[in-house]
Amino acid sequence: EDQVTQSPEALRLQEGESSSLNCSYTVSGLRGLFWYRQDPGKGPEFLFTLYSAGEEKEKERLKATLTKKESFLHITAPKPEDSATYLCAVQALLNYGGSQGNLIFGKGTKLSVKP
């Protein structure tokens, strides 16, 4: 069964304190792994897509990496405006596994950055 587990559930950082969020996944064949950011009262906002192990993507203070079993979202010198819930989702290759190529989401990591 296709599955996504995110850790930790919640993370509190001081401004400038770098850290990483983890997304572990089980999927028969990975078509893509997606990171989203969700602010309270808003829908998820797309950040990155990763397709194969070893791939990395960067945007401002965020850097996403991918291995065959997990992805990390590294946050370098975070600011209070980085506070949000970060969601990870995987998409299986069509006709692999039970998810039929749809996105399977984790529960998210709620990040709080204090000034």
Added chain:
Amino acid sequence: ETGVTQTPRHLVMGMTNKKSLKCEQHLGHNAMYWYKQSAKKPLELMFVYNFKEQTENNSVPSRFSPECPNSSHLFLHLHTLQPEDSALYLCASSQVPRGRNQPQHFGDGTRLSIL
């Protein structure tokens, strides 16, 4: 307008009411999705429409009825809902890929409360 727009943003209804949620996408995408987001749970995919055809119904109760009149509009008709249906309902759209997968883009959701 750009992106994915959902109306209303908030809805309170009794269990015997009938109401509809509306979603409109201005991205030129050909696939649209309904998700349910409840506290402490991952996003749950409810329905998928590709080229206006429903391709997925993830065992959703019949009190939820989707409608997709064209590739830009999606509705979710609600009737005789239960208290456990209270949640954030998110609409998303994407371009069904021929090559690498394109991300789904989300609206800001309708916060539904069932009395």
